[in-house]
Amino acid sequence: MKKSSFNLKSFFTGRRRQSGAAAILVAFLMIVFLGIAALALDIGYLYVVRTELQNAADASALAGAGHLYPRSITGAVVSVVPPEWGAAEAAADYPQAPANRAGGATLTDYEVRTGYWNLATGTLSSALGTQGPQDAPAVQVTVRRSGAENSGPVQLFFARALGIGSADVSATATAVTACPGVAYPGALFPIAIRRSVADRASEFGSRSSTIRIGSDYHYPADDAGQWTSFDVDANDVPFIRNLIEHGNPNTVTNLDSIWIQPGTKNTIYNEVPLEIDVALPVVLDAEFDTHARVPVYGFIGFHITGARGGNQKYVEGYFTSFLFIPQSGPVGPCYGAYTPPRLVQ
Secondary structure, rough: OOOOOOOHHHHHHHHHHHHHHHHHHHHHHHHHHHHHHHHHHHHHHHHHHHHHHHHHHHHHHHHOOOOOOOOOOOOOOOOOOOOHHHHHHHHHHHOOOOEEEEOOOOOOEEEEEEEEEEEEEEEEOOOOOOOOOOEEEEEEEEEEEEOOEOOEEEEEHHHHHHHEEOOOOEEEEEEEEEOEEEEEEOOOOOOOEEEHHHHHHHHHEEOOEEEOOHHHHOOOOOEEEEEEEOOOOOOOOHHHHHHHOOOOOEEOOOOOOOEEEOOOHHHHOOOOOEEEEEEEEEEOOOOOOOOOEEEEEEEEEEEEEEEEOOOOOOEEEEEOOEEEEEOEEOOOOOEEEEEEOOEOO
16 A cells, blocks of 8 residues: 655645746736726826816806897897807907816817707708807807817826827817797796897897887877787686786796786786896787787887876886796797896707
């Protein structure tokens, strides 16, 4: 019978070889893990820089969109107002303004484009083109840290060990504003204006040239307008008083029909707030009649200066040439009322 033997020297030699291999493996894995952690830090830094660039692009695009339309309109107010592309571009490209920074670099280089943003497809077309029914005037801004722009590419820290010393980063934002085609709940005061009067709004465009709405004795040559109860056929005092306080209860879209109502009771005129700007629906003349549904053709700004009941019953004021309607959306005819600038990209 063969006796088994145990070689102590060989045993310890094998253990040392295993320990050495494990040490090499651990060292290799530590390098890999440290590399991943280092890259994660660089990637996180790039994300921070991109966020700073995005904030700058957002602010620049919104600033530009806020200047797409003139703050005042001279001459006849008509339903088509061309955007002021040059003013919008100048407002968006503003290195002279308080500087934004990204990755420690002051941002002075902005690429600005203007044109029509199609709300259905999310694409920007040339400002020289024709505005379609789904097109909102837009300002698009791209801010980069690359090449010679804004101090060049972002310098990295740990990725240098892999031969990557810098990275290009950019951000793009697009902002639109437009004449409203949709008035959301709470946007409108319950008086409708005839389109023929809205087209001549500049004749009634200041405190010295006001217009009275609500009584046959105080209309201009062609009737100015009348109370509306929007999508509900109602003319009682509590209902109209609620509309005066809270505005249209439901969304009103361009070409929707709304109810035109005859003059209401004296107490209603005591509820009319004074010295405020309101938005009014513009309605088509051809179908204008009291106690009837009439199609809407846009929205107009109006400043209320007075109201009187008794045997006269009128609301007095003048049309404003520039009014943002917060609860509104594009796109519709232009009568001096606009949707606030908003980001779409």
